[in-house]
Amino acid sequence: MSRFTPVRRQYLVRTLVVTAIYAAGIFAAWYLIVKVGVSRPIAFGVALIPGLAMVGMFYNTLSMITATQDEFMRMLAVRQQLIAAGFALAVASVWGCLEMFDLVEHVEAFYIVVLWAIGLFVGQFSNRITHGVWGECP
Incomplete structure (x- = not known):
């Protein structure tokens, strides 16, 4: 079996994308909330980005498991x-x-x-x- 099956390759790409969104979300939230001091509704929305990225990671894992033949x-x-x-x-x-x-x-x-x-x-x-x-x- 190939070390990188199509399912694994897709999982890795999605993991990289979600990880990038998570990292960017953490940085954006820190910058906008701590440094800029945006309003509470905007701060709430920005702070949700990294958390939702982790939800995406869990969904990605579920997708990988169900797609594995x-x-x-x-x-x-x-x-x-x-x-x-x-x-x-x-x-x-x-x-x-x-x-x-x-x-x-x-x-x-x-x-x-x-x-x-x-x-x-x-x-x-x-x-x-x-x-x-x-x-x-x-």
Whole structure:
């Protein structure tokens, strides 16, 4: 099987586009809200851009999984996503309990997506260890 199937290639291109929108949205929101001081309705709209870009990332992942024809590779992708989600939710839950009792500092909720992204690598590594292959998704 080719390392870059059409599904994987499409996934990677969409990921790059969504990541660029996310980065541009973060910069635009910071600049317009912090530096320029735009009105609240405009600030609200601009601040939504990076969050909606992450929604696009999740949709992109779902599209990749449903478009993958090889059932084994699809299983590896789903397994990777479950591990990533479990990793992110576990860390967020433990941190939240510690935060609730003022034992650790507050962390913004959007960092859960960062944990999910780290969890993707954990899931991919787990696939490699348990099944001998990394899987189709990066």
